[in-house]
Amino acid sequence: MKRKDFFKTSSLAFLGTALTPSISANSRTGKRSFQTAKNIIFLVSDGMSNGTLSMADLLMQRQYGKRSTWLTLYDEHLVSRALMDTASANSFVTDSAAASSSWGGGIRVNNGALNVNADGSENKPILQKFKDAGKSVGCVTTVPITHATPAGFCVTSKKRDDQSEIALKYLSLRFDVMMGGGLEYFSKEKRSDRQDVFKLFKDSGFAVVRDKKAMLELDHNKPVLGVFHEAGLPFALDAAHQPEKSNLPTLAEMTGKAISILSRNQKGFVLQVEGGKVDWAAHANDCGALLYDQLAFDEAVKVAFDFAQKDKETLVVITTDHGNANPGLFYGSKANSNFDTIIKHRFTNEWILNGVNSQTSATLLRDRVMEAQGWILTDEEARELLAYYVHLSDEGLYNPRHLPFKRFAQLQEKHTSVGWGSMDHSGDYVELAMYGPGRELLQPFIKNYELHQLMLDATAIKHYS
Template structure:
């Protein structure tokens, strides 16, 4: 690929007004198109800063002697690679709802909304467009299936937080596969309206799965749409799941969900479009939780492997791999023990989330030290344990996905002394992000794109004219 001069001065206003709102959608197949993709698998590691991709690859290489599937695509020159501008309509720093809406609706919207413009008009999401031309469609994720990233491909909502409403919107759309967490948005016990959506989905002909076993034993033949919801809120972190027999039986991995979804969707003669999201990568970045971050990134890479294996055999599938925005900018930093410290992560058994949720204000300093050592194979000092316990008693830390106000940032600062991994913040960033494409249609990708451009690229790759 030739290098291009792609960095140009832009304004936030220009970024927000790149495309006008789409008020309707008509479609046709471009019969003059070249080789087109029958299927698209769109993989998103939510909140993945470049350092996350780098360190996951380093961890895999040093622990298992192999490279990640994503980095291997670059090393073997198999993918078209680009940088992507992730801004929303009202900020250089996007949230996940606006970011997924840029892909899903083709228009930049304000943070907090999903495919709804500031004037109240909405943009038709891309899975509805693909469904209209006869393709099977679906989403799988490690966070609630009603969360911002899958929703951005599926529906329009004034608020990304209306997950109960999003769960109900999905019902009538009859998408072919929807799997992830978020049981509280489907059960009568937790919904504000006391509606049993699981029962409503089943009455309307959906196959409903509540466990990994049910999913693995289910038929993947063409037919009824499927809804799989395996855990309240997000699914457990990969690192914690593997240590818990009950969780391993209850909750599938992202790779397993991806494999099952592909087997179900591929039976459609007109092809399929599937979004796959590693949503807990973002949650771990917000928490500065290095174990949660890297092992969920590796679990995402396993899902990439599933997608690439299918694409290599199928020859008609475009695989898109990216993130919606950076988050927290983690990195391995130089000191005399950097390699030795980084290698400690190989021995991690549990995440920082597991550590902190198991410490109470009544815990002793010894118990705090032992909790950390059990989880991550190094012993913090008594002084460091005292600092942690002080914040556990105060519950004074804020942050996204931290309702208990646990001291995640404080623990990450202590961990730096043992892992040499540091963090820039606990928030999203405006970084340009990695984007890779593999398969038919990848030639449409330029070296630098805005997030909204992926919408038309996906349609064009399948020979669809909007």
């Protein structure tokens, strides 16, 4: 075969296997015996590139003298580990809706859709299947609970952005625990249709909680809706240095409370846990926000692992839906000391740039950067950044004001040695780890949609239509 024909044929074959489901988890795993899992805790660090995992572990070692929980599980050989591809039905590079739908519905869908195929047919989400089987189910996240990743486990929708409608779908599904942000999709003051969705949930028998104290005090058998903030919860770094944010739960606290509620069911439970703002930080090229939210996610991993280690009947899945921005710590004579400056960060790039306007002076901006992160912005750099504030707009998903996140990260790089490949998702293969009964089903390489059947197999749950 000619060389060009070989590459042409190989590329076409790869496209066929990457974009079209072709093999079931059963055929991949065979009939090996394994202990059935009663529960599943599925943890997703949304948008976590491998560089994010690596740098968070390094930061943990430099700041606290120990490894992250995730890497400790690798160190101590406690998990099965694989690479997972992350393609959607129409692209090598997925969005979060299609990625979660691959897990949730077991079939790849186009970017932007939630468990709805290109022909309009729908795939039943996995939490509905587990609920039908008698298990308790739920999701907790640091972004709106109606956002793409939790929604992909829960609902069908042609448009991931129809979050007001997704909130109403949660009402009818009556899942046992749903907690995160997204106040604007439940509050009558924020919704365009002025429906009081909080009242609808309360009238339907839900316990509705709006702050950490009320969440921690939950002790009953009602289904729970917890909505703690408009949009996503604050970045972990910002929240840690703002006393007024102390009424907001961490992801680890939400995870612990969700487990305590769901585990009362003798038939078991399935919980999805999402560190959603890891993805938002990557979109903004915000290294402090990224790494401290990854470490906040790692605390939730520890909560899940500690429970599973005692319980002996819980499969813990730890992964990401896709990479984002491909950050990394790059070579230089000051790489170590530069990276250590992140330990001194008190606030994120978002906190800095959202506190600036067209009237801010270069001196005030320099002072703000020094206060927040301890490094010196030159007058010329400050004036360059302030030029972006002359014309701001309100369009866009992750940066609606079009603030100068990219340029700020470029200026910051010489102080942190952290660089970025882009400001968007990547098509990388990603890390996947499993602990507990059912981990034997994991192969060294897996396609994202295969996790759907693997979870059903691990719990011995049949397909519920």
